[in-house]
Amino acid sequence: MSVTLKPKILFVGYGHLAKSLISKSFLNQFSIDSINSKNQFYSLNSKKLVQRLSSSYKYVFLLIRPSLFYEKGSDFNKYLDSKTIVVSCMAGVTINRIQEKLDTKKIIRIMPNVMAKQNASHTYVYVKNKKLINNLFKKILKSFGTFHMSTQEDEMNIATALYGSGPAFIAYLVNSFLEAGKNISPKSKINEKDIINLFKNVISLNDSSHKLDGFVQSIASKKGTTQAGVNFLKSQNLKKIMYTTLHRAYKRAKEISIEKQGHK
Numbered sequence: 032m033s034v035t036l037k038p039k040i041l042f043v044g045y046g047h048l049a050k051s052l053i054s055k056s057f058l059n060q061f062s063i064d065s066i067n068s069k070n071q072f073y074s075l076n077s078k079k080l081v082q083r084l085s086s087s088y089k090y091v092f093l094l095i096r097p098s099l100f101y102e103k104g105s106d107f108n109k110y111l112d113s114k115t116i117v118v119s120c121m122a123g124v125t126i127n128r129i130q131e132k133l134d135t136k137k138i139i140r141i142m143p144n145v146m147a148k149q150n151a152s153h154t155y156v157y158v159k160n161k162k163l164i165n166n167l168f169k170k171i172l173k174s175f176g177t178f179h180m181s182t183q184e185d186e187m188n189i190a191t192a193l194y195g196s197g198p199a200f201i202a203y204l205v206n207s208f209l210e211a212g213k214n215i216s217p218k219s220k221i222n223e224k225d226i227i228n229l230f231k232n233v234i235s236l237n238d239s240s241h242k243l244d245g246f247v248q249s250i251a252s253k254k255g256t257t258q259a260g261v262n263f264l265k266s267q268n269l270k271k272i273m274y275t276t277l278h279r280a281y282k283r284a285k286e287i288s289i290e291k292q293g294h295k
């Protein structure tokens with residue numbers, strides 16, 4: 032398909048998340064431009080700066096921070112025409128708040144994560160008008176990985192904590208284990224790859240909470256080494272720490288939904 036016949040998309044903001052959405056299949060199927068804080072227009076297909084933007088975009092993705100949207104959101108009306116569908120990736124910003132700034136009701140909220148480029152995002156979608164989720168839009172979602180249609184907007188805040196921020200929490204946990212492994216054995220060199228493989232193997236063999244529980248029991252024999260470590264994890268209430276981590280992210284998403292203009 033030639034570039035000109037592909038449906039056109041504009042990315043407003045081209046930061047961490049935007050860059051992570053650009054999978055090969057997404058670029059092959061769409062003609063995507065981006066705009067940054069310096070008002071530079073860039074064609075992601077030709078990888079060149081362009082002088083001016085296309086006249087009509089099928090989709091305009093909001094990939095800016097919520098505080099900037101609350102402050103300057105109405106400036107982005109100039110990128111919309113009557114057919115454009117707005118796709119907001121912003122954490123916490125509700126459809127009603129988006130409608131306060133943009134002169135359109137064609138709005139889809141999605142919560143992807145930075146693994147979309149590798150087709151490994153689990154993306155939550157929320158929309159008031161279900162007709163907006165047509166086959167074309169499903170192609171975009173599938174280029175990111177799997178997706179889930181939310182029935183209530185608050186589910187987007189849960190998804191923000193679990194699937195948007197979650198990958199960072201998991202990376203932090205794995206890294207803490209890695210560091211601890213190195214610290215406990217300063218003399219013998221611990222190979223990072225071996226520990227990463229340990230994580231992968233435990234998860235690939237145990238793909239449910241039931242199996243994981245049984246796995247712990249199968250290793251933790253009475254008064255043995257595993258039980259000593261597991262008892263410590265329990266005494267530190269690791270489950271509560273995990274719950275609070277997710278709840279803090281969820282609560283922050285809810286706070287963003289009611290923040291006023293200009294909040295930093």
Ligand SMILES: NC(=O)c1ccc[n+]([C@@H]2O[C@H](COP(=O)([O-])OP(=O)(O)OC[C@H]3O[C@@H](n4cnc5c(N)ncnc54)[C@H](OP(=O)(O)O)[C@@H]3O)[C@@H](O)[C@H]2O)c1
Pocket residue numbers: 043044045046047048049066067068069070093094095096097099103120121122142143144145195196
């Ligand atoms: N990061 C994640 O993993 C993740 C996951 C899910 C959802 N989100 C959501 O995605 C959004 C973006 O997050 P991010 O982490 O990608 O942020 P980021 O890296 O800070 O990117 C923000 C982008 O906005 C651009 N920008 C600033 N002012 C602008 C303006 N006036 N006009 C056009 N573009 C402007 C910046 O341009 P410059 O490059 O010129 O500074 C930058 O490219 C947030 O709303 C966040 O809630 C992020």
